[in-house]
Amino acid sequence: MLDLIKIEYKKIIPYRTFWxxxxxxxxxxxxxxxGIGQMGNDTVSFSSIYQFPDVxxxxxxxxxxxxxxxxxxxVILICNEFSFKTFRQHVIDGQDKVDFIVSKVLLIVSFALFxxxxxxxxxxxxGSISGGSDVSFVKxxxxxxxxxIQAIGYMSVALIVATLVRSTALSIILFLSSIxxxxxxxxxxxxxxxxxxxxxxxANLTPNPFLKDIAVQPGIEIANPxxxxxxxxNTTLIVAVVYxxxxxxxxxxxxxxxxxK
Numbered sequence: 001m002l003d004l005i006k007i008e009y010k011k012i013i014p015y016r017t018f019w020x021x022x023x024x025x026x027x028x029x030x031x032x033x034x035g036i037g038q039m040g041n042d043t044v045s046f047s048s049i050y051q052f053p054d055v056x057x058x059x060x061x062x063x064x065x066x067x068x069x070x071x072x073x074x075v076i077l078i079c080n081e082f083s084f085k086t087f088r089q090h091v092i093d094g095q096d097k098v099d100f101i102v103s104k105v106l107l108i109v110s111f112a113l114f115x116x117x118x119x120x121x122x123x124x125x126x127g128s129i130s131g132g133s134d135v136s137f138v139k140x141x142x143x144x145x146x147x148x149i150q151a152i153g154y155m156s157v158a159l160i161v162a163t164l165v166r167s168t169a170l171s172i173i174l175f176l177s178s179i180x181x182x183x184x185x186x187x188x189x190x191x192x193x194x195x196x197x198x199x200x201x202x203a204n205l206t207p208n209p210f211l212k213d214i215a216v217q218p219g220i221e222i223a224n225p226x227x228x229x230x231x232x233x234n235t236t237l238i239v240a241v242v243y244x245x246x247x248x249x250x251x252x253x254x255x256x257x258x259x260x261k
Contacts, residue, residue: 004103005110011086012077012107021073025066025115030122033062050130053140057209059123060147063115064206067151068176070111071158075171078104078162097255104159105248112151116144146205146237153202153240156247163251164258179203195231198243204236 012018037049049058081087087100123144127137158175165171179199186194194200207230231239 001102001106004099005106008103008107015077017076018073021069025069026118029059029063029066029119030126033059033122033126036062050126052127052135052137054209055123055127055130056140056143057207059119059126060143061206061209063119063147064150064203067115067154070115070151071154071175072172074108074111074155074158075162075175076168077107078159079166079168079171082166083168097252100255101248101252104251108152108155108159111155112148115151116148119147120144143206146233149237149240149244150202150205153198153205153244153247156244156251157199157202160247160251160254163254192231196239198247201231201236201239201243204230205233205240207233 033049049055081100090100091097120141124137157178158171161175161178162171165174182197182199186197186200189197
């Protein structure tokens, strides 16, 4: 397995697009997070956004949006394997199709791990600098693990799309449109089954924390759409993990059925 991940990084380290996408993610995450914390007026303000323990849910929710960029990177990298006939050459050289799946899974897990570690650094720095809280910084740090699973989920969807379509442009469009496509399909599915669709399950792993942090003047009420009944977070996490393994299995099935050219 170590050899497989080494091969993957030898292929992507010289690739400029990889550095551009991750550079954007790493630069925009703290910049946008800081900007959100500065928003507000006399009526509405975001309180304690940087402080422990709220910072962990806040930063991972923001990071979840950048998972789409990381997923695009996965799409591009995998489509390149087919466009440049790298996958075909690996098979000719004796590499099993299982090795292809394992190498991509290891790459996805490493991307998710690096992203989660980066969010830990950003969240810890903001939380330490903001002060004003005597709560242990490890409280609610579980959201980093949840984000890690979520990142793997998004990238696993990207893995299926890229392996099936194999065209970079079309794969990116389908990947970015997957949430909208799923939402349309959900309209025909009765409650509560519509809540168990894969993209919704993955997206709901990091709940929106910002509405609960809104402080309003007395007498002013803000409708909270998150007040609707939701699937418990633990259940969502379990279902998401099941979906991830299903995604990997479907990817292997696609590889065994499609021509390697």
